[in-house]
C-alpha cells in the first residue's frame with residue numbers, strides 16, 4: 001500500500017502527528033508551505049482572520065499526483081473551526097475524486113467537528129475513510145505517538 005501524508009503546520013503539532021503516521025506506514029511526507037509569514041502574535045491574528053474569511057494564499061509549488069497513492073492522509077490545525085489558507089488553496093486545486101482519503105487535525109481543547117465538516121466540503125468525490133483529531137500534541141508527545149499507532153492499526157486501509 002502506497003500512502004502519502006500531506007499537512008500544514010504552523011507551530012509543529014500537526015507536523016509531529018504527520019511524522020508519526022509517515023513513520024508507521026512508511027508514507028511519503030509532504031508539508032504545504034504558506035508563502036505568507038504567519039509567525040509571532042501578528043501571524044496568529046492574521047491566521048485567525050484569514051481562516052475565518054476562508055481566504056486562500058500562495059503556497060510553495062506542490063507537484064502531486066493523487067493517482068500514485070492508495071491512501072492520502074491530509075492534516076491541519078484547527079483554526080477557529082476552519083482550515084488554514086494553505087490547505088484550502090491545495091484542496092481547491094487538487095482532484096481527489098475517487099481517492100481514498102484520511103483526514104486528521106490537531107487542536108488545543110475544543111471539538112474538531114466543524115473543521116472536519118469544512119474539510120469534507122473541499123474533498124468532494126473523495127472516499128473519506130476516517131477522521132481523527134489530536135489535542136495539545138507537543139505537550140503529550142508520548143501519548144500522541146501511542147494514539148497514532150493504535151489508530152492506524154485499527155484503520156482498515
Ligand SMILES: Cc1cc2nc3c(=O)[nH]c(=O)nc-3n(C[C@H](O)[C@H](O)[C@H](O)COP(=O)(O)O)c2cc1C
Nearest residue numbers: 009010011012013014048077078080107108109110
Ligand atoms: C488562528 C488560530 C485559531 C485557533 N483556533 C482553535 C480553536 O478554535 N480550537 C482549538 O482547540 N484550537 C485552536 N487553535 C490552536 C491550534 O489548533 C493548535 O495549537 C494546533 O495543534 C496547532 O497546530 P500546528 O502546531 O501544527 O500549527 C488555534 C490556533 C490558531 C493559530
